[in-house]
Amino acid sequence: MESKNKEKSAERLAVSKIRCGTVIDHINAGKALLVLRILGIKPGSSERVLIAMNVPSKKMGKKDIVKVEGKYIGEEELNRIALISPNATINLIEDYRVSEKRRVELPSVVEGILTCPNRNCITNSREPIKSRFHIVKKGEEVRAVCHYCGRRICELDRYVV
Ligand SMILES: [Zn+2]
Structure with a gap:
């Protein structure tokens, strides 16, 4: 006690x-x-x-x-x-x-926080475009979908800028 x-x-x-x-x-x-x-x-x-x-x-x-x-x-x-x-x-x-x-509350969209693993994504080209992800919750798991190329990612800590 x-x-x-x-x-x-x-x-x-x-x-x-x-x-x-x-x-x-x-x-x-x-x-x-x-x-x-x-x-x-x-x-x-x-x-x-x-x-x-x-x-x-x-x-x-x-x-x-x-x-x-x-x-x-x-x-x-x-x-x-x-x-x-x-x-x-x-x-x-x-x-x-x-x-x-x-x-804290899960945002529905984040910009400039995560990087897209798709090399061909426009956010990884030389264009000055900020990354943009839509956040989805599936049960306990949080996933993000790239706004530009549709790539889905989970284990988001691996993709923090
Ligand atoms: Zn992308």
Whole structure:
């Protein structure tokens, strides 16, 4: 019982420690760096980012957490995370408190996030065309269909730009 409480308070701490910003919780274990990539936070970015990987989680066994300090990330951007972590939750933090909590929602279309594996696809030519995929959910599996050539992909984490 005591260790359970400890685990709980440790979890809470991990979520609420920043003063303000965006916390992405319940990321599938090992996907935190991919989440950063999806959010456009790359080496050389100026955002202050805290990453926790393989944190024990009652719900998921293990999970990752990403905290971006001093920045409220937009809903559309955050929903892209659902492509690789459909159970991720978003906490907006103000003055160390959670001001808003919600789950990510699978977008119906994503642009510029995934690459098309079809070499002959127009998005892989020299044309300056952004990739565009329609997202479909089949049971628990998330798939994407290229808008331009119709190529279907699953295991989307392999195709993140
Ligand atoms: Zn394509």
